[in-house]
Amino acid sequence: MISKETEHKELKNGLTTGTCASAVAKAAVYMLVNQEMIKHVAITLPSGSEVILEINDSSINKNQTQCATIKDAGDDPDITHGATICASAKFIDGNDIKIIGGKGIGRVTKPGLAVEVGQPAINPVPLKMIKQSIAEVLPKGKGVAVEISIPEGEKLAKKTFNPQLGIVGGLSVLGTTGIVKPMSEEALKDSLVVKLNQIEAYGFKEAIFSPGNYSTSFSKENLNINEEWVVLTSNYIGFMLEQAIIQNFKKVVIVGHLGKLIKIAGGIFHTHSRIADARNEIMASHYFKFSKDAEGFDLIMQSNTTEEAISFVKDAAFWNYLANTMKKRAELYCHGDLEVEIVLLSQKAGLLATTSEALSIINHIHHEK
Incomplete structure (x- = not known):
């Protein structure tokens, strides 16, 4: 610890x-x-x-x-x-x-x-x-x-x-x-935990996680979240979930871009591209499981970015399916010790999906703080 x-x-x-x-x-x-x-x-x-x-x-x-x-x-x-x-x-x-x-x-x-x-x-x-x-x-x-x-x-x-x-x-x-901003791994991890410590010191047991600047800005502009209460995770989503458990947090909402959070759907919790970069493979496989759309599978696999891949998804219900898949993988990672909700974003499309309790937890955090 x-x-x-x-x-x-x-x-x-x-x-x-x-x-x-x-x-x-x-x-x-x-x-x-x-x-x-x-x-x-x-x-x-x-x-x-x-x-x-x-x-x-x-x-x-x-x-x-x-x-x-x-x-x-x-x-x-x-x-x-x-x-x-x-x-x-x-x-x-x-x-x-x-x-x-x-x-x-x-x-x-x-x-x-x-x-x-x-x-x-x-x-x-x-x-x-x-x-x-x-x-x-x-x-x-x-x-x-x-x-x-x-x-x-x-x-x-x-x-x-x-x-x-x-x-x-x-x-x-x-x-x-x-x-x-410096990305020295241990120093960065320590600095991320400081923010979680601050929120815990106020007695809160719910937190909003954001991998980076885009999702933080989106939260401020569209979800009425004060940036002061958003905990940055950078690429260390798994590490920060572990820290939340250690500090007895009960609920976490992860607000993030599809290109980052898609890795969670594949069980990847250190999201730096040098560690694991299987965005197309994860998205394509989940999309095929959901839709049985072989053509869409091929097009997603050939996409240059996840933003491009969005245009090949024919059924918008897929995004709810995907967000809930991320939730299940994150909660499995936490061994059931933490409720994890997802807000899934795109730069072009904006809000793609939220899991069932995500917005209510965000509203509760907003009113409590």
Whole structure:
């Protein structure tokens, strides 16, 4: 059992590739507009807080500027830590802000991702950050084209899942918060337990678990849940269920995206893709058991992502079946010592399904707290 008195080492946060891309894009445009070098640039994160990044390797002429920054991922074991993120900028006719994926930025070739096929793999949140950062320094009525590049991106991408996802030629520009939180396993586990300790200290015996940012945001916006009372599990869903039992919790609602929670339906409770990644196989097998739809089985098996696979499910009742399968596997994992309810989400479809008591427990937690 982890002691509540355990001291937790403070790990250093880092910056996402999206934040770094925003910084060099803003700096390149500022230097193009003002024809003067800068060494640092401030970027506003989605949370509203501000970070300052160092700018280097700059060059300026009247027609084009370029610059770079070095990504600092903090104490997170991120393969892009120390990578050089570059941008070049030039004026164009009109008043548009055009973002181009240059060398080392992957290009999407398969459906089911947040970015359309054929486009550079710059996810929606960082793309918005980049454009907003540029708009802060670009005079009204002016148009600019900014090319983002990562010189070592194609080499680094071989160590990621981009090739399997159909992202070719480089890395993705990612980040929903702009900040990289450290993922050192033991330290992260300890930090997750701290939140559970806090809730237990208030005398509550019911908890809401969320694997990550998307499900937490969905809970806040659609289920009227205060983020303060949501316990993040990251990939350690099984570990956190065990901790809930140790601390005598009686009920847990897991709110999560299909791509993460589908693994529970296969009895997988450490959900990192390096540990186990059988999303298509689990979803396809359960769908065939439910529907006997052989064509749907094949299409799900061939899907690039679970988001794409959703479109091949012909009977919406499958989602309730799947959520209840997850509930049974989780309760079996807990040997009956914990009631587990499921809220199953999709980024495109929103709420897919809930098990029978999930929303009533959430409402009870909301009113009690």
